[in-house]
Every structure is written in structure tokens, then in C-alpha cells.
């Protein structure tokens with residue numbers, strides 16, 4: 001009896017694998033029920049902020065580590081030296097600021113090496129990694145495929161929740177929106 005059951009189940013298994021493959025293909029094409037557009041069809045335009053200035057991820061990483069360690073040493077002497085000023089002096093604030101700056105720099109360098117694209121400022125400026133370890137600040141516009149108006153890329157969503165990078169049409173901002181897949185953007189050649 002057991003042998004018969006096993007035979008039937010293996011047959012079902014092969015059908016299930018087929019359905020799984022089909023669903024995967026649909027997800028790739030569907031884009032959440034909306035038509036998918038290529039960057040060329042949308043005429044996506046990257047604008048370099050700061051005149052295209054860049055910093056190497058390696059430099060940023062080292063800066064983060066050095067600043068972090070220096071600020072910890074500074075904090076130690078600020079907090080524990082017996083003949084120093086009151087604990088919460090402006091030195092304390094300065095070293096705390098440097099510590100956060102160092103940590104932030106280190107994390108940004110690590111994240112960009114992995115993701116190559118990360119929202120950075122005011123929900124409209126993005127940090128991007130170039131082909132040779134450079135980090136750039138960019139903003140993006142596109143042409144709306146439905147009405148040919150200008151679109152701007154915005155980082156949309158709740159403050160602490162999941163956020164999307166979405167092109168939003170200036171003429172019909174509610175209906176003409178396209179989620180960006182940043183892996184489709186052209187590389188920044190260095």
C-alpha cells in the first residue's frame with residue numbers, strides 16, 4: 001500500500017514544479033500588473049549632483065574607521081578624565097557627532113558595495129557606485145510613457161516602513177507612476 005501512495009505523490013510533485021516555474025515567469029513579466037518599460041522607453045536621465053564629484057568607497061570606509069576610533073578616544077577622555085569640564089560639554093557633543101559620522105560613512109560604503117544604489121537625501125537624491133569603486137550623488141528624471149510629461153524619481157513610503165523608488169509624472173502624479181528597478185540603470189563608467 002505504501003508503495004502505491006509514493007508512486008502517486010511523485011506524479012503530483014512533477015506537476016507542482018511545473019506550476020512553480022510558470023509563476024516565476026509571470027512575476028518577471030508582470031511588474032505588479034502594470035506594463036513594464038525599459039529605461040530607453042522612459043528616456044531616464046541621470047543628473048550628477050556636485051558637478052559629478054565622487055569619493056572612493058575605500059576612502060570613505062577608511063575615513064569612517066579612523067573617525068570612529070578617534071571619536072571613541074575623544075569620548076573616553078571627555079567622560080573619564082578627572083580634571084575635565086562637566087561631562088556634557090560641547091566636546092562631548094562634538095565627539096558624539098564624529099562617532100555617528102564615522103559609523104555612517106562606514107555603513108554607506110559597505111551598503112553601496114553590495115547594492116550600488118541607495119536613497120540618500122530628501123527622498124530625491126541617490127548615492128550610486130561607479131564601475132571602479134567611486135561613489136556619486138545623483139538625481140533622476142524621465143519622460144512619462146503615457147503623456148510625455150516629465151517624471152521625477154522619488155523615494156516613497158512610510159518613514160520606517162518599506163519604501164519604493166518610484167518615477168512620478170508631474171501631470172498625473174497619482175496614476176502615472178513607475179517603480180524603478182535600479183539594476184536596470186546604466187553603469188557609471190569610470
Ligand SMILES: [Zn+2]
Pocket residue numbers: 144145146147148149169170171172176
Ligand atoms: Zn504622465
